[in-house]
Amino acid sequence: MKRLIYLLIFVPYVVFTQNIAKISGNFQLEAQTYKKDSVIGAPDVKEKILSNGFLNLNYTLDNFNAGLRYEAYLNPILGYDPQYKGYGISYRYASWSNDFLSATVGDFYEQFGSGMIFRAYEERALGIDNAVEGFRVKLRPSDGLEITGLIGKQRIFWGKSDGIVRGGDFNLALNEFAKLELPFDIKLGGSIVSRYQKDDDPFLRLPENVLAYSIRFGLSGSSILFDAEFGYKYNDPNTTNNNFYNNGYGLSLNGSYFTKGFSFALSAHKLDNMDFRSDRSAAGNNLTLSYIPPINKQSPYKLPNMFPFATKLNGEAGIQAEINYVLPASSVLGGKYGTNININFSRIQSIDTTHTSQYKYNSDLFAIGDRLFYQDFTINFSKKFSSKFEGSLSYINIIYDKDILENEGAPKYGKIKGNFLIMDGTYKIDDKNAIHFELQHLWAKQDSSAHLGDTRYGNWISALLEYSVSPSFYFSISDDYNYGNEFDDLKIHYYSASFTYVVGSNRIQLSYGKQNQGVICVGGICRRVPASNGFYLSISSSF
Secondary structure (H helix, E strand, O other), rough: HHHHHHHHHHHHHOOOOOOOOEEEEEEEEEEEOOOEEEOOEEOOOOOEEEEEEEEEEEEOOOOEEEEEEEEEOOOOOOOHHHHHOOEEEEEEEEEEEEEOEEEEEEOOOOEOOOOOOEEEEEEEEHHOOOOOEEEEEEEEEOOOEEEEEEEEEEOOOEEEOOEEEEEEEEEEEEEHOOOOOOOOEEEEEEEEEEEOOOOOOOOOOOOOOOEEEEEEEEEOOOOEEEEEEEEEEEEOOHHHHHHOOOEEEEEOOOEEEEEEEEEEEEEEEEEEOOOOOOOOOOOOOOOOOOOEEEEEOOOOOOHHHHHOOOOOOOOOEEEEEEEEEEEOOOEEEOOOEEEEEEEEEEEEEEOOOOOEOOOEEOOOOOOEEEEEEEEEEEEEEEEEEEOOOOEEEEEEEEEHHHHHHOOOOOOOEEEEEEEEEEEEEEEEEEOOOEEEEEEEEEEEEOOOOOOOOOOOOOOOOEEEEEEEEOOOOOOOOEEEEEOOOOOOOOOEEEEEEEEEEOOOOOEEEEEEEEEEEEEEEEEEEEEOOOOEEEEEEEEEEEE
């Protein structure tokens, strides 16, 4: 490894003058202090300060690329898996490419189609790094055609999975490939992924090779978009499906129509036993191969995100519809600058299953279950009122089955029903100075009375005020208050203050405050966040 670092640093100085070598990368350090706070449930942390950090280095010379990432978790910030504890070089690669072929050896990220049967990716905010270490080759034999093949093992903290992943994928842009002149573009694709893992179970006979495949179709025109993908996975008894031997399938449909001032989008999917991993014993966010984005609206506001939804890969059926409409400027309702209206509805519920044995069940493709997992309805009005002020008003209704989404189905909490009213606005004082505010209110009701320890119970109010001096300084203060909790000792103010300084590609943020326990989600993948009280420092830079 010392030799690789030596090459990355010193090769640029010995290459021929006509070849220009480049070194690029980025750096980030997060550190958090912890103070025990029994009122909000913040634990005592012996180290008092925990930190996560990394440095990426990339070296480029003509068609050759190489790089590495150094990571240090001393010790991991609360909410990240403690198995990240330690430091070292976790990611390294070398690649070469030309117009016809690209070859990579070492660690890499990749996605086939939408990710239904294969997605190796990194999401640092969630503590996820599913990089594959091995070989990857991409071929471009013709315009509009790309073929990918790979083999390797996935990262699991500081080690590798037991399973070996093999996969292939093709993407075909039909118009470009066949030199067609059509008023719309057609794209076709297909993927195949296989996992090998030795069967060492003393009681069950487990398949050592598990195969999954998918096919997809896309159509796009001047006013329409449509894509569809169907995936199939052969029987894969594992930890997350309680060792059921059923085959799995996933069907995803997305369509939209858009014209000036109006758009409509409709999505639907059905999933059954599609949690695919490179190790059958893995759980949580570890060693996932399949990724299917959630079919609900992602809110940018804090209070609605107290009840996030994560896709249930082993069984859900969902639908989402969204309308965007612009009331034109200078109209009676549009005013001088026009008014934007967004309406969204999402509903996700169980699939219908009939158990036939301890490790087998039946479920028809179009059989929908009775249990509601999650539902949201959002209507948002956003408007520019003058050259200096713009704002929005939102109403959100959410039904959230906490027993399914957070408690693995155990009947303890019941469904949470929330109504949210949110206002935000930005006032530009001048070209550099601006004030931004947010006001949020939650009316919450819970079906079950067994909500002890759930600090999200009851009504909340949240306020944020931010002052910015573009492009460098940002100051903000906020307070989240659970005033409606029926337990007086849980009527808590979660206050915070933050200062951010940005110069060029460098960013420094320092904040202090209390954080409520809960769940954080990015793209439908979630992790638990414990309560905390203390300072938070983030330093990042790219070069």
